[in-house]
Structure formats: C-alpha cells, structure tokens
Amino acid sequence: MGSAPDILFVAGSQVDLQWVLPAYERAVARGMRCAFAGPGLVVPDGACYVDITVHLLRFVRARIMVTATSGLTANRMPRGSVRRVAVPHSLVSLHMVYPAGTFDGYTDVFCCGEHHRAEIEAMNRHAGVTDRRPLLVGYGKFERLATTRPDGPPRTDGRMHVLIGPSWGAGNILEIMGGPLFARLLAEGYRVTLRPHPSFFIYGDAQITPLVHACRDHPLFTLENSVEESRALWDADMMIADYSGFAMEFAFIRERPVLYVDVPPKVLNPGWRELGPTPLELSVRERIGLVVPAELEDVVSGLRHLAHDPAQWAEQIRRERVRDWVNFGRFGEVCAGELSRMLNDRRQ
The missing domain is CATH 3.40.50.2000 (Glycogen Phosphorylase B;)
Incomplete structure (x- = not known):
C-alpha cells in the first residue's frame, strides 16, 4: 500500500x-x-x-x-x-x-x-x-439510500402498502406474532413487504423460512432482502416495527408514521439504567407513530387509524428528526x- x-x-x-x-x-x-x-x-x-x-x-x-x-x-x-x-x-x-x-x-x-x-x-x-x-x-444512511430511490412515483394498485421490519434477536415481532400477523394483513387486503434486519440473511434464521413458505405464493406478499435492496422504503405507506433502527429511518426519510408493536426491548447492556439517558428507541415511538399491544386486533386497528391521514404526522416527524438525525x-x-x-x- x-x-x-x-x-x-x-x-x-x-x-x-x-x-x-x-x-x-x-x-x-x-x-x-x-x-x-x-x-x-x-x-x-x-x-x-x-x-x-x-x-x-x-x-x-x-x-x-x-x-x-x-x-x-x-x-x-x-x-x-x-x-x-x-x-x-x-x-x-x-x-x-x-x-x-x-x-x-x-x-x-x-x-x-x-x-x-x-x-x-x-x-x-x-x-x-x-x-x-x-x-x-x-x-450516512440517507445518502446511500437516496441512490436506491426508484425513478418515478411509487407502485400502487390502490391498496395500502405495509412494510414490516423486525429487528434482530429474541422477542422480535416475527417471533411473537409471526404467521398469524401476515395472514391477517393479507386477508385484510394490505400489500405486505417483509424486510427483516440484515442479520436474518447474513446469519440465517428459522423464523423466516416457514413464514415465507406460507406466504410466497400470495400475490400481495413480498420478501425484501435488506442487504441488497430498499425498494419498500420508498413504496410503503406505513411501517410495522418493534425496536428496529430502520423504523426511525423510514419515519425520518418518508415523513410517515410507524406502528410500533410493544414487545420486550432489545437489551445487550443490562446496566444501561446506571448511565441515565432513556434510549431513543423507547422514547421516540409515540412521537413518530403509535404503540399497540402485540395482539392482532390492536395491530389492525392501529393501521386503520394511521391510514386515515398519515400525512398529518409529517411536521411532527420533521421536528423530531432535527434532534435525532442531525x-x-x-x-x-x-x-x-x-x-x-x-x-x-x-x-x-
């Protein structure tokens, strides 16, 4: 060198x-x-x-x-x-x-x-x-994602497009709600894209395989590899997440709300409380979206609420972005x- x-x-x-x-x-x-x-x-x-x-x-x-x-x-x-x-x-x-x-x-x-x-x-x-x-x-993520933005308007068939982005690790929404969540959303007529954390693809995970096998032939279901593509970020109307960092990226880039399913937080440092600050992934949820229990009826109801007027969240999300993504x-x-x-x- x-x-x-x-x-x-x-x-x-x-x-x-x-x-x-x-x-x-x-x-x-x-x-x-x-x-x-x-x-x-x-x-x-x-x-x-x-x-x-x-x-x-x-x-x-x-x-x-x-x-x-x-x-x-x-x-x-x-x-x-x-x-x-x-x-x-x-x-x-x-x-x-x-x-x-x-x-x-x-x-x-x-x-x-x-x-x-x-x-x-x-x-x-x-x-x-x-x-x-x-x-x-x-x-730096936005500058990279901006290069993947598709030309032209988002694909649409009149259906609400929901992006589901589970985090990596135990207790995520795939583990807790899994197949029944996808079956219900597809039955409700939502277009559904599953975009798991990159670690699901890098290290492999048994949670994806049965779900994809059950949904792969449904015309409204798409599996997106988060290591290689980000189309759903630009196409989706709303997102369902747990504590994924990508949920904040979706909200701050698209200025659209996130439906947070209230599952146990991801904790890799048990002593974090001794340090003082409240983690952003805990505090930001109600400022950029809604938090609902991990129950099918609550998730569907929450989506309907957000779908009524997702644009009303834009100004509030922009204000939050000023602090969290300088x-x-x-x-x-x-x-x-x-x-x-x-x-x-x-x-x-």
Missing part, C-alpha cells in the same frame, strides 16, 4: 461499508489519502484496499481509523492511529442495544443525534474517561470536515 493513508475506513463486512461510503467520497474529494481494510469487501473503483481479517488490523498503518463495525476491540485497532473514530450504524441507543465496553478504545464517536452525544457523555462520566469525544456529525443528508460533507480538522490538528 506504500505510505500510510490519512484515513483508513475499516469494515468487518460489506454491510458495514455502506455507513462510511459518503464520508470516503467527500474525504477523497477534499484530497485526503484514503484506503479501505476488511475481509472480502467490494470497494469503489480505484480505491486503495487491504483485504485483511479484522484480527490483523493492528498491523495496518494509518493516521486515522474510521469504522462502523461494532465489537472492534482496542487491541485490534491499527497501531499508531492517532484518532480512532466510531461511526454508529443505527439511530438506536449506544448504551442499551450494544454490550458494555463496545465503544472503549475509540477517541471519537460521530454521533447521529443529540441522544448519542448524551449517551457517550454518560459513558465517559461513568467510566471516568476524559479522552473520548462525542461529535455531532449525523448518519445534518440530515449532509453526513458525508460534515464527516469529511471533522476528519480534515483531525488531520490538521495532528500536523500542527
């Missing part, structure tokens, strides 16, 4: 790459020397790339490391990196959904919104950390600006 790059973008998988690509594009446009590292990645044409397992990253040289891959411990980070930057790959909380210690070893966290900054500040106080900076930068649509430029300042600070 020659001399060490200014910025090394690290991804443990192809999925993780999408969150940093807008930053890479703008950093290159500003003249920064950038490279990618990770196993089996498909990187932009002409990009410098080191095909390497994350276990060997410590042997790669770079001034600044940037990654959206969680679980990268400090002893695996490139040696000699002056700044080590975490880019959250979801709008959900950093202190409840991720295990304790996930963001140890980083010098900077590029926060998606005010909630992330409050969470990192709380982690710093709790652990006595003074050299980890929470920076309000934004979230620099909306400008992540790449803002991120590149912060990286440029880090480089200049180092050179002075």
Whole structure:
C-alpha cells in the first residue's frame, strides 16, 4: 500500500461499508489519502484496499481509523492511529442495544443525534474517561439510500402498502406474532413487504423460512432482502416495527408514521439504567407513530387509524428528526470536515 493513508475506513463486512461510503467520497474529494481494510469487501473503483481479517488490523498503518463495525476491540485497532473514530450504524441507543465496553478504545464517536452525544457523555462520566469525544456529525444512511430511490412515483394498485421490519434477536415481532400477523394483513387486503434486519440473511434464521413458505405464493406478499435492496422504503405507506433502527429511518426519510408493536426491548447492556439517558428507541415511538399491544386486533386497528391521514404526522416527524438525525443528508460533507480538522490538528 506504500505510505500510510490519512484515513483508513475499516469494515468487518460489506454491510458495514455502506455507513462510511459518503464520508470516503467527500474525504477523497477534499484530497485526503484514503484506503479501505476488511475481509472480502467490494470497494469503489480505484480505491486503495487491504483485504485483511479484522484480527490483523493492528498491523495496518494509518493516521486515522474510521469504522462502523461494532465489537472492534482496542487491541485490534491499527497501531499508531492517532484518532480512532466510531461511526454508529443505527439511530438506536449506544448504551442499551450494544454490550458494555463496545465503544472503549475509540477517541471519537460521530454521533447521529443529540441522544448519542448524551449517551457517550454518560459513558465517559461513568467510566471516568476524559479522552473520548462525542461529535455531532449525523448518519450516512440517507445518502446511500437516496441512490436506491426508484425513478418515478411509487407502485400502487390502490391498496395500502405495509412494510414490516423486525429487528434482530429474541422477542422480535416475527417471533411473537409471526404467521398469524401476515395472514391477517393479507386477508385484510394490505400489500405486505417483509424486510427483516440484515442479520436474518447474513446469519440465517428459522423464523423466516416457514413464514415465507406460507406466504410466497400470495400475490400481495413480498420478501425484501435488506442487504441488497430498499425498494419498500420508498413504496410503503406505513411501517410495522418493534425496536428496529430502520423504523426511525423510514419515519425520518418518508415523513410517515410507524406502528410500533410493544414487545420486550432489545437489551445487550443490562446496566444501561446506571448511565441515565432513556434510549431513543423507547422514547421516540409515540412521537413518530403509535404503540399497540402485540395482539392482532390492536395491530389492525392501529393501521386503520394511521391510514386515515398519515400525512398529518409529517411536521411532527420533521421536528423530531432535527434532534435525532442531525445534518440530515449532509453526513458525508460534515464527516469529511471533522476528519480534515483531525488531520490538521495532528500536523500542527
């Protein structure tokens, strides 16, 4: 690779790459020397790339490391990196959904919104950390999703189109409601798209197979692979979710409400309450949609309520987005600006 790059973008998988690509594009446009590292990645044409397992990253040289891959411990980070930057790959909380210690070893966290900054500040106080900076930068997903937006108006046959996006892990809406939910919605005449979390496709999950087998021949049912496509994001009228970060993306991008099924929250850090902040995925639900019990009648009733006038939610959702997704649509430029300042600070 020659001399060490200014910025090394690290991804443990192809999925993780999408969150940093807008930053890479703008950093290159500003003249920064950038490279990618990770196993089996498909990187932009002409990009410098080191095909390497994350276990060997410590042997790669770079001034600044940037990654959206969680679980990268400090002893695996490139040696000699002056700044080590975490880019959250979801709008959900950093202190409840991720295990304790996930963001140890980083010098900077590029926060998606005010909630992330409050969470990192709380982690710093709790652990006595003074050299980890929470920076309000934004979230790069919109810039990537915007490139997948279909030309022309959404497909429509006069039916209400419902996107169902279950989160990964135990207690999601597929596990709790499963087949009966889909059967009921299809019987009610809704066009239904199932778009599970990418981990369902990467790691495999027995919850999808029987459901798809039962619904695959129904003309109103579609299974969308969230690793490869995002058409339903642009086509759907409403979304049913549990605690998926994609539900917030749908609401903030489309300015349409989400019907939240009240299932147990996803908790990977049992000690999150000691830190203080209420996780966004718990507090935001009633500000960008409705919360209903995990009962078929309640779900159907909730959809009918939202379908009456989904556009009335737009202004309220925009106000919420200002706090939770800063620099909306400008992540790449803002991120590149912060990286440029880090480089200049180092050179002075």
